[in-house]
Amino acid sequence: MKKHHMRRAFFVTLVIALILCCFLAPYAWIVASSFKNQLTLFNDVTPLSWKAFLPVGGTIENYQSLFKRTNVLTALANTAIVAGGQVALTLLLCSMAAYSLTRVSFPGAKIVFVLILLTFLLPIEALMVPLYQVVSGLGLSNTLLGVMIPWVASPFGLFLLKQAFEELPVELEDAARIDGAGHVRIFFSIVLPNVKVPMLTLGLITFLFSWNSFLWPLVIVQDPANQVIQVAIAQQGSPTQLPNWGETFAGATVATLPLILLFLLLQKYFTQGMTTSGIKG
Amino acid sequence: MADVSLKKVGKTYENASANTIEDLSLDIRSGEFVVLVGPSGCGKSTTLRMLAGLEELSEGEIWIANRRVDELEPRDRNIAMVFQNYALYPHMTVAQNMSFGLRLAGMDKAEIRRRVEEAAKLLDIAPLLDRRPKQLSGGQRQRVAMGRAMVRDPAVFLFDEPLSNLDAKLRGQMRAEIRRLHKRLKATTVYVTHDQVEAMTLADRVVVLNKGKIEQQGTPQELYERPATRFVAGFIGSPTMNFLPAKVVTESTRPALRIGEATIPVPAHKAETVLQRVGQDIEIGLRPEHFLVDGPADLSATIDMAELLGPTTLVHFTLAGMTCSAMLPPELAAPEGEVQSLRIAFDRMSIFDPKTGHAL
Ligand SMILES: Nc1ncnc2c1ncn2[C@@H]1O[C@H](COP(=O)(O)OP(=O)(O)OP(=O)(O)O)[C@@H](O)[C@H]1O
Numbered sequence: 001m002k003k004h005h006m007r008r009a010f011f012v013t014l015v016i017a018l019i020l021c022c023f024l025a026p027y028a029w030i031v032a033s034s035f036k037n038q039l040t041l042f043n044d045v046t047p048l049s050w051k052a053f054l055p056v057g058g059t060i061e062n063y064q065s066l067f068k069r070t071n072v073l074t075a076l077a078n079t080a081i082v083a084g085g086q087v088a089l090t091l092l093l094c095s096m097a098a099y100s101l102t103r104v105s106f107p108g109a110k111i112v113f114v115l116i117l118l119t120f121l122l123p124i125e126a127l128m129v130p131l132y133q134v135v136s137g138l139g140l141s142n143t144l145l146g147v148m149i150p151w152v153a154s155p156f157g158l159f160l161l162k163q164a165f166e167e168l169p170v171e172l173e174d175a176a177r178i179d180g181a182g183h184v185r186i187f188f189s190i191v192l193p194n195v196k197v198p199m200l201t202l203g204l205i206t207f208l209f210s211w212n213s214f215l216w217p218l219v220i221v222q223d224p225a226n227q228v229i230q231v232a233i234a235q236q237g238s239p240t241q242l243p244n245w246g247e248t249f250a251g252a253t254v255a256t257l258p259l260i261l262l263f264l265l266l267q268k269y270f271t272q273g274m275t276t277s278g279i280k281g
Numbered sequence: 282m283a284d285v286s287l288k289k290v291g292k293t294y295e296n297a298s299a300n301t302i303e304d305l306s307l308d309i310r311s312g313e314f315v316v317l318v319g320p321s322g323c324g325k326s327t328t329l330r331m332l333a334g335l336e337e338l339s340e341g342e343i344w345i346a347n348r349r350v351d352e353l354e355p356r357d358r359n360i361a362m363v364f365q366n367y368a369l370y371p372h373m374t375v376a377q378n379m380s381f382g383l384r385l386a387g388m389d390k391a392e393i394r395r396r397v398e399e400a401a402k403l404l405d406i407a408p409l410l411d412r413r414p415k416q417l418s419g420g421q422r423q424r425v426a427m428g429r430a431m432v433r434d435p436a437v438f439l440f441d442e443p444l445s446n447l448d449a450k451l452r453g454q455m456r457a458e459i460r461r462l463h464k465r466l467k468a469t470t471v472y473v474t475h476d477q478v479e480a481m482t483l484a485d486r487v488v489v490l491n492k493g494k495i496e497q498q499g500t501p502q503e504l505y506e507r508p509a510t511r512f513v514a515g516f517i518g519s520p521t522m523n524f525l526p527a528k529v530v531t532e533s534t535r536p537a538l539r540i541g542e543a544t545i546p547v548p549a550h551k552a553e554t555v556l557q558r559v560g561q562d563i564e565i566g567l568r569p570e571h572f573l574v575d576g577p578a579d580l581s582a583t584i585d586m587a588e589l590l591g592p593t594t595l596v597h598f599t600l601a602g603m604t605c606s607a608m609l610p611p612e613l614a615a616p617e618g619e620v621q622s623l624r625i626a627f628d629r630m631s632i633f634d635p636k637t638g639h640a641l
């Protein structure tokens with residue numbers, strides 16, 4: 001019996017380790033390569049050797065030139081502002097919209113909700129051109145606000161929070177009304193504190209989405225001073241030269257690091273969000 | 282403390298076909314403990330929520346302490362409410378839960394502390410003040426919910442089935458506690474339940490609701506002994522009243538009732554009413570304790586089943602085609618399958634018109 005269990009545990013661990021390796025290998029390669037010069041980098045992959053995944057013959061030249069030559073720090077700061085702003089606006093907007101769709105009954109509420117959800121199905125690529133027209137028409141092209149504004153009305157966020165509000169007993173709000181709280185007070189003092197986890201989850205997912213977004217910032221921002229990190233990395237090579245891959249990898253590492261830290265910090269909520277949004281709905 | 286009156290109150294929910302409450306008038310004296318009781322869906326919660334201001338009236342008026350309140354916000358009505366699921370704020374401690382309303386009202390901090398501590402002491406929850414609702418048992422949550430209502434020092438307490446989430450033993454304890462608190466605070470109380478035992482034990486006055494209308498109101502004893510309708514008779518009392526079809530006959534010019542094979546006399550105070558219905562069918566209602574085993578037997582029946590309850594034995598038998606139950610002293614109850622002779626305490630029975638269901 002016990003032996004059987006041990007063997008089972010061993011196989012499960014083995015499988016998990018294998019899967020983990022598949023996922024981690026590219027990242028290990030990126031990080032390792034960011035510490036190599038162009039020549040070592042290519043030598044380690046032709047033919048592919050284990051050295052490719054370890055920073056052997058390490059140099060920090062790539063990082064030095066990255067910070068000296070490019071605007072990666074500005075881009076990081078821009079991205080932080082965009083992601084932070086997008087999280088704050090998304091949370092505010094989605095929570096208020098979801099709350100009114102759950103608790104205020106008005107004619108056509110269901111249809112409104114379904115229509116909002118339908119926009120979820122449109123691929124971002126299909127929205128690029130009309131979005132560009134609207135946002136630049138508002139005079140927001142080349143601004144950080146323009147980068148975040150189209151995404152703050154998130155149907156996914158609305159959906160996630162609506163589920164959370166529906167699970168909250170209405171009597172809490174009744175009790176608060178009797179205690180003398182008005183709508184705004186009830187929303188901020190009673191309702192929101194009781195949906196902390198879904199709010200955090202939505203905040204995290206929004207942050208991730210915003211941090212990694214590439215296509216939209218590429219389209220709406222031309223001014224390098226207002227560029228976000230993903231675009232900045234992609235554009236760092238000059239058009240006339242071969243890209244310096246070590247430097248690109250250093251950029252990718254720098255861009256990923258904040259996300260990894262955030263993830264380690266809030267892992268619990270992140271996985272919770274993935275499972276609740278996927279299965280429980 | 283305050284009088285409460287509902288004047289011709291009506292409620293029709295949007296997208297509901299029928300009226301939930303119709304033409305309901307009720308006067309509650311200051312300090313009175315009134316229990317609204319009735320089957321599920323009869324409109325008890327709706328009535329209470331209209332009193333609280335959580336639900337708008339479709340018709341009529343509500344007055345509390347000589348002030349018309351039906352257009353006022355809940356906070357301006359001087360009421361407090363205890364909910365079935367307690368509705369404690371999960372993210373606040375017990376003390377914060379109790380003081381939320383007072384803090385919103387901008388009350389002085391020291392006064393809030395004093396009130397919370399006083400209520401906590403009275404309810405025996407003083408050691409729990411720093412806990413969250415999640416860390417409390419059902420009974421403790423119930424006390425906190427009551428504490429939250431008490432610190433407001435309201436003119437009227439509203440309870441919506443506050444005990445139905447507790448187990449039977451705790452329910453009995455809390456019932457006694459609520460009664461004790463009411464004696465002490467003397468606040469006007471409207472208490473909703475579908476449990477007639479709660480209604481009987483707690484109320485100064487019971488109001489029986491059926492399909493959004495008042496079926497009968499009175500002291501528990503009045504309702505028990507003189508139900509105005511068959512519905513009230515069946516709803517109040519446990520085990521329930523036995524209903525038997527009977528025919529009015531005359532026996533040497535005196536009216537009598539024929540129940541199956543047996544003929545029993547009519548109590549003197551009912552004789553006149555019954556006399557007008559000679560030859561007609563009526564329905565009689567007998568509570569389980571209205572069957573006696575002493576004295577001359579009126580009828581006999583074969584016992585189908587006997588339940589030993591301890592102080593009494595509940596026997597079930599068939600009479601005039603209806604299943605009946607009687608509460609007998611254990612030592613005199615016949616065992617299952619044997620014939621039991623029974624006397625009927627006919628002076629205590631109820632008589633109903635089978636068509637209208639009204640008591641005669
Ligand atoms: N918000 C609402 N919208 C429409 N109909 C409602 C609403 N609330 C209650 N009703 C209906 O009104 C009727 C009375 O409901 P109410 O909650 O007052 O019953 P109750 O006597 O409290 O029953 P219970 O003992 O089950 O709590 C029911 O038929 C119910 O379906």
Ligand SMILES: [Mg+2]
Pocket residue numbers: 325326327
């Ligand atoms: Mg109810």
